Amino acid sequence: MLSFRLSAALLVMGMAFGASAASVRNEPVQPITPAEITDPAKVELGKKLFFDPRLSKSGFISCNSCHNLSMGGSDNLKTSIGDRWQEGPINSPTVLNSSLNMAQFWDGRAGTLKEQAGGPIANPKEMAFTHELAVEVLRSIPQYVAEFNAVYGKEDFGIDEITDAIAVFEETLVTPDAPFDLWLKGDDNALTEQQLAGYQLFKNSGCVACHNGVNLGGTSFQKMGLIEPYQTTNPAEGRAAVTGKDADRFSFKVPTLRNVELTYPYFHDGAVDTLTEAVDIMGRLQLGRHFTDEENAQIVAFLKSLTGKQPEITLPILPPSHDNTPRPVPFD
């Protein structure tokens, strides 16, 4: 009887451990759950659209140009290069784990990934196309028509289905199993001592007040330059451009810190190239705290433990244009 009770107790403990593996530690950050793909045909269609430069006027710029999945879902440039080499107004945020943000764009002007996806296509400084022309191009390509028909049950698809498919693909772009995730799940050996010290410092000095949740960011808007003003020539107004409130000037969506090792340069103006400098500036401007070299190195080491398993993407083969497909206009 004792033996039976012990076994049962162990069994219950085992089940409990299994079910709560994700929250073994009581921390203000939660591990990432791998993407669950429920509609593979829609994901595959969205992937093609994500990589298709025919969604731009020039036929040269795709979603992947500025959210490059070889480079942490970013372009690693201060600000992006748009149609006819126009300089973008702001640093391209990573598309990785972007489904975990409360809103999209630095100023949160899009509530959903689907809403976001329509923005760059029609922005004259980015892909410089129109939704109407994008639809016309895709509808002229028989293989796309067949795929939209298979996925959405209609051949007369529009920007609604296009951006929906892109968003559904983007939802798969999560990066689970970073060393820090493994540690959160209970693996005591997943972090080095320096990384663990960095996390404690990150938590105790207040970084985690904004960089929290499953994405270590993306949960609030915060003023850039809270204790000391942030010096920049970038004219972005931040959240105020959406709310019209003066109090929201220079308030930006807190960026995710996941894969931050890969998504340099940093801040909304991309002014800072290294994590060392970014940590130093954040400490002084947002927390009024000057981290020592040792502390800085600890936090940087912790930040590098946030690099997760990158999505494994098989490059899509795009359906060829048809004889009557409107052609790109790279040069006027």
Place this chain on the structure above:
Amino acid sequence: MLSFRLSAALLVMGMAFGASAASVRNEPVQPITPAEITDPAKVELGKKLFFDPRLSKSGFISCNSCHNLSMGGSDNLKTSIGDRWQEGPINSPTVLNSSLNMAQFWDGRAGTLKEQAGGPIANPKEMAFTHELAVEVLRSIPQYVAEFNAVYGKEDFGIDEITDAIAVFEETLVTPDAPFDLWLKGDDNALTEQQLAGYQLFKNSGCVACHNGVNLGGTSFQKMGLIEPYQTTNPAEGRAAVTGKDADRFSFKVPTLRNVELTYPYFHDGAVDTLTEAVDIMGRLQLGRHFTDEENAQIVAFLKSLTGKQPEITLPILPPSHDNTPRPVPFD
């Protein structure tokens, strides 16, 4: 004894069939052999370099920008977009099956893929970098240093190793098993009647005089506009730019017709968008022959049978820049 002889004869026949499977039909075109990868680490390194925009001054243009493996190894633009949106001088040839050409570039000025690979990196109208800066950038990235060391046994690698790795990757970009290849190997059902009629016409009307061999092209230089002059505003001189001979003016490397369905627009100036128009122009200017609509459609159907199995590429994850990696300069 009879039985033994018969078996032996069958064995010999079997072997003969096996060995000559590739040339079951006596045709001036040969099927493509799949790539054999003997040094996977070198191929993987070359793939990273092929996709790495840090080989350009701007940090925005990679080999794949103009030889996009999602789009038949081309950019589907008349002429390419280079650094600061400069208009390229000539249509980007496909990288697919390029190892099967006798020389590289439209004018054949590079004898090998390795020699070719160094060209765009240092061309001020293309990637606008220098070999020295490219080497400096890559040598600053610890993961690249480790990979070059593993593959080439040296940490002080240079442009020689960089272009070698790119070329070895490019050698894997062949597209076997097009319907026409299956037909060449003996599958009578691989082509439609229209495609087969198109091939007979292609052969009998003289197209195959230039578009022959395993790559249906890439075996000779020929004058563009043989019977009638080719009208173009493109200033390219062709082979004459290499040989200095007036007789070589407007002589270009005959392009491969493999995957031609995917590599529009056509000709060295990319002036023609559709295969129908390309076949019509080639017939009149090179052969002095006006194909009827039916004949034209047959040849186009045949050309579409040359679309092979596209390389399945897993997008590489590029090693992040180091704190001291020189940064891209997209805007001056």
